[in-house]
Amino acid sequence: MDDDQLLRYSRQVLLPGVGVEGQDALQRAHAVIMGLGGLGSPVAAYLAAAGVGRLTLVDPDHVEVTNLQRQILHTEADIGRDKVASAAARVAAMNPQCQVETRAAYLDVEAMTRLFGTADVVLDGTDNFSARGAISRAALAARTPLVSGAVIRFEGQLTTFDYRDPEAGCYHCLYGEDGGDEDTCAANGVLASLPGVVGSLQATEALKLLMGLPTLQGRLLILDGLAMQFREIRLRRDPACPVCGPRSTPA
Known part of the structure; x- marks a missing residue:
């Protein structure tokens, strides 16, 4: 890091367990953020501000007026714009040193697996069971750690699945195959600030993981x-899980 970077990240570099080595690890890291809505907004903002070197933003949707109550990267001027374009512009303004790539498209499991294979961490900010399940399958196939968050009404959940560990459980060990896509914020509502709380915790988990610090794994x-x-x-990992049960230890 040069002197300007040391000054920019000095409050973080001072932390035990971070230091220059940890900050360098963040600058070398690549994070993929799936969904740039209520969760993805604080995730992208804090990863960029903290000095993660490369972000790939993935979301096929565009900004709507109903998003503005909680999706803080977007403004009224962005209505109708691709969410990834709106988010990328805000992230670039926060930290021009962060390299940002965007994909305004739906990715199937095969495409996600290829993308996740290039990343150090994946953060799931999507809002339905089927999307989360597909993202987990792809992260598992790529052996890339996944930080999973969810919010609805006044409730939130958060965990990290470190798929580098062959004994780690997966999303399906926790939720099975019976989740319902009707349990979304659009159908049930969500308090405006709650995605900010959980999304900030997701960013915290990702930063710790990238610097080799303890996470919520398990x-x-x-x-x-x-x-x-x-x-x-x-x-705990379910030995009978149809998704991760039969996997073997990577070479």
Whole structure:
């Protein structure tokens, strides 16, 4: 890092376990953010601000007026614009040193697997069960760690699946194959600030993972926003899981 970069990231470099080595690791890192809505907005903002060197933003949708209540990277002037274009412009303004790539398209599991294979971490900010399941399958196939977040109404959930570990459980170990795509913010609503809370925690998990610090691997964090209470449950790999059960240790 040069002197300007040391000054920019000095409050982070001062942290035990980070230092210059940790900041260098962030600058070399590539993160893929799936979905640039309520969760993806704070994720992208904080990863860029923290100095992650390369971000790939993936979202096939465009900005709508109903997004503005919680998707803080977008403004009224962006209505009708691709979300990835709007988000990329805001990220570039925050940190011009961050390399940003965009994909305004739906990616199937095969395409996601190829993309995730180039990344150090994937962050899931999508809002339905089938998308999350597909992203998990692709991250598992690529052996790329996945930071998964979800919000609805006043509730949030967060965990990290470190697929570099052959004993790590997967998304399907936790939720099975019976999730419903009707459980979305569009159908059930969400408090405006809640995606900001969970998305910020996702960014925190990703930053720690990229710097080799402890994560939520093996634990699910659950937020009750009404009671303002956090609790966690242990996650274990299901040997009978149809997605990750038969996988072998990578060479």
